[in-house]
Amino acid sequence: AQKITQTQPGMFVQEKEAVTLDCTYDTSDQSYGLFWYKQPSSGEMIFLIYQGSYDEQNATEGRYSLNFQKARKSANLVISASQLGDSAMYFCAMSSGPNTGFQKLVFGTGTRLLVSP
Amino acid sequence: GAVVSQHPSRVICKSGTSVKIECRSLDFQATTMFWYRQFPKQSLMLMATSNEGSKATYEQGVEKDKFLINHASLTLSTLTVTSAHPEDSSFYICSARRLVGTQYFGPGTRLLVL
Numbered sequence: 640a641q642k643i644t645q646t647q648p649g650m651f652v653q654e655k656e657a658v659t660l661d662c663t664y665d666t667s668d669q670s671y672g673l674f675w676y677k678q679p680s681s682g683e684m685i686f687l688i689y690q691g692s693y694d695e696q697n698a699t700e701g702r703y704s705l706n707f708q709k710a711r712k713s714a715n716l717v718i719s720a721s722q723l724g725d726s727a728m729y730f731c732a733m734s735s736g737p738n739t740g741f742q743k744l745v746f747g748t749g750t751r752l753l754v755s756p
Numbered sequence: 757g758a759v760v761s762q763h764p765s766r767v768i769c770k771s772g773t774s775v776k777i778e779c780r781s782l783d784f785q786a787t788t789m790f791w792y793r794q795f796p797k798q799s800l801m802l803m804a805t806s807n808e809g810s811k812a813t814y815e816q817g818v819e820k821d822k823f824l825i826n827h828a829s830l831t832l833s834t835l836t837v838t839s840a841h842p843e844d845s846s847f848y849i850c851s852a853r854r855l856v857g858t859q860y861f862g863p864g865t866r867l868l869v870l
Contacts, residue, residue: 674858682847684800684861730799742788744851744859746799 641666641733643747650752652721659706660716660750662731668692672734673714674744675705679727687729690714721754728752759783760852762862769840770870777835777865779850785830786852790859791823794847806833840869 642665652658664673675687690698690705698705706715718725728749735743759782769775779789788807792800804825806812812825822844824836833852837844845868851859 676861682849682864682866684849684851684864686858686860689858742790742805742853743802744790744800745802748799 641668641671641735641745643731643733643745645731645747645750647750648748650750652718652752652754654723654754654756655720657717657719658721658752660718660729660731660752662714662716662747664712664714664731664733666712666733668735673705673707674732674734675703675714675716676730676732677725677727678730678749684730688716718752723754723756726752726754760786760850760860760862762850762865764865765863766866766868768868768870771841772839774836774838775840775867777837777848777850777867779833779835779852779862781831781852781860784852784854786833786854787830788853789827789833790851790853791825791833791835792849792851794849794864796847800849803835837867840867842869845869 644663671692673690677685688698688700688703688705690707697707702719704717728751730749731747732744761780763778791803794800802815803818804812804814806825806827808827808830814820827833847864849864851861853859
């Protein structure tokens with residue numbers, strides 16, 4: 640079974656600084672996908688970034704980058720130049736393996752990020 | 757990114773009544789839609805996977821007779837909470853996915869059962 644672990648319940652960062660949100664995963668599948676979502680107080684889940692298990696390069700999307708270390712089974716999210724609007728809950732998720740068509744997402748418990756001026 | 761809508765955004769109902777929540781993919785055809793539940797300060801838990809034109813697949817522990825899911829078209833899935841009780845109060849979120857690719861989430865529906 641897949642499992643996502645986010646060990647940081649909360650993180651603080653100052654505006655314009657970079658912050659790393661930790662995510663480790665456990666799976667027996669050889670092929671899987673890793674996602675990060677942002678959930679502001681309004682509740683909607685906003686897709687940020689995706690990393691495939693066979694992707695050799697770390698994914699980047701604007702200020703977001705995913706530090707993928709396959710051997711350590713970690714997929715940390717790095718937010719550069721934090722903005723006040725980045726304050727939200729962040730969830731790491733993994734799609735299950737090929738037997739389910741990579742459909743199901745398993746979520747971690749989330750990390751609440753607060754960006755201060 | 758793709759747009760997924762949910763209606764209503766929040767609903768308050770009396771215990772024993774049924775509530776229907778709609779999930780629509782607005783700018784793409786979703787072969788698969790998912791329904792999640794999120795309790796306060798907790799993570800999302802998958803309730804069921806819905807493929808257009810077929811019966812939904814429910815996760816272990818989710819009562820299919822209580823949470824009725826219909827995926828009648830490639831752009832619409834509905835979740836009906838039947839005979840709702842206070843313990844069903846939660847945040848319900850749907851997501852939609854093309855044949856392959858990322859899941860895009862709706863804005864969620866807050867259900868409060870009195």
